[in-house]
Amino acid sequence: MIKTFDKIGKILREFRKFYINKKLNNSFFSNNEIKKFFPSIKKIIQRISINNSWFHMEDLLLSIDQWGKTLTRKNLEYWIDKQFYKINNNKNKEKNVLVIMPGNIPLAGFHDFLCVIISGYKIIIKLSQKDNLLFPFLCKIMKHINPMLKDKIKFTENFFKEKYDYVIATGNNNTARYFEYYFREKPLLLRNNRTSIAILQGDEKQEDLIFLNKDILTYSGRGCRNIGKIFIPYKYNISHILDKSYLYKYITRNKKYMDNYKYYLSIYNMNKKICIKNNDFLIFKEDKNYFSPISVVYYEYYKNLDKLRKNIIKNKKHLQCIVAKNFLEEEICFGEAQLPKLEDYADGINTIQFLSRKIK
Incomplete structure (x- = not known):
């Protein structure tokens, strides 16, 4: 899977160049079929910026560029190396993970998606209506790169009808209470307002x-x-x-x-x-x-x-x-709050460790 996400990172980085320069770097990809995705991504982000006025173009491009810089072989190998025991000793590989994604910022649920797929699980994705265009298209590209993912990724509009073993859900404090009650019999990683x-x-x-x-x-x-x-x-x-x-x-x-x-x-x-x-x-x-x-x-x-x-x-x-500067050990430098590393888990909860939890 490292090769797949490394390739997606390259595509996202190159798309930024394509969007700015209005042309493709022909030497970058030997596979001409992959190049055809770039105009489609451009149309999608333009459509998103029209449909959701919270997602203006600068922020969409920033999110794409940031994930492009994050998804490199070096970063992925370093991150996975730290999770090696949890990933490779997991006996629940055929389990399904339901991920209810937020829609406050572009691609907000990508890290949860990455953790589930890297851990070898199948994923059922419930997208937010506010961010439901770019993510499915990136999954389409990933399936094109790695056909093995076709049976691993599923999108749903109604998670009540789905069968799943783990749940990762993000919402505000009100929806968090609902999720906590509804998923009380499942291993649940629940995130709310911070x-x-x-x-x-x-x-x-x-x-x-x-x-x-x-x-x-x-x-x-x-x-x-x-x-x-x-x-x-x-x-x-x-x-x-x-x-x-x-x-x-x-x-x-x-x-x-x-x-x-x-x-x-x-x-x-x-x-x-x-x-x-x-x-x-x-x-x-x-x-x-x-x-x-x-x-x-x-x-x-x-x-x-x-x-x-x-x-x-x-x-x-x-x-x-x-x-801050020289205040606490966990501090972040000025300008880097929205530049998380792969090991920077939301709410400080290690998602891969959660997914390594044994269930019946």
Whole structure:
């Protein structure tokens, strides 16, 4: 399977070049049949950007490019090497895994798909209606590359009628309660709402603040890896961050995002006691909560870094990423929140370890 996913990675990387340069690198593929997929991928992402205004073209291309860079033989072999025992000692290879995929950002469920297929299972995929075009086409390409996958991958509209042995489901807190009850008799890997935070210590470079805005605004701020809250030193000027956001002003072309921005700006302006800073497309609001709405980033002042560290460790169950410098061992560098590695499992739960669980 490594060869299959390595080939998909090459296709995704080359598609980016094709989209930008409007032509194919004829020396890249010896197989002319594979080249015919590129115009179709282009049409699909154009259709997606029209049908789902949350998925504007920049984010679709970013997701494709990121997966292209991730799916290399080197990365796959390194990742699988760490999971070798779990994968090769699994006796449930003929089992079916139902994966209920999210639709908040493009290809959000690809990592779960990768884990299931690499582990040797068959997969039943329930797509989100918000992200149901690109994934099936990539599976079509994979089946073309590796015909053995034809019997391994199935899409369903109604998982109630399917037979499965494991379940991986992602949803909000309300759907999570429903999934937890409905799948109570099956091994269930359940993910619900999480957010990400950043900690500034006042000595960040201009580049760090630019990258911080990337972590905030990529995918319209809809991913669990997007920064929704920032902790800043006492008396820090939040405008230092806001002033660096204009490189990502393309987000103003997203009507739904801007509707959120206008709504919350009007609500906050009506309440004169609420402390906010804003520009034309982003709001910073002083708030102790962790989960902020789209177009809004909460910020909170701190005086003692050690007390802050203890508080964040206490609330880690709500956090996907912590962006900082020399703050915690698990921290991520500025600008890399939406660039996860294969070993960066959602919610910190090793999906392959979950799938190696023995069932009757």
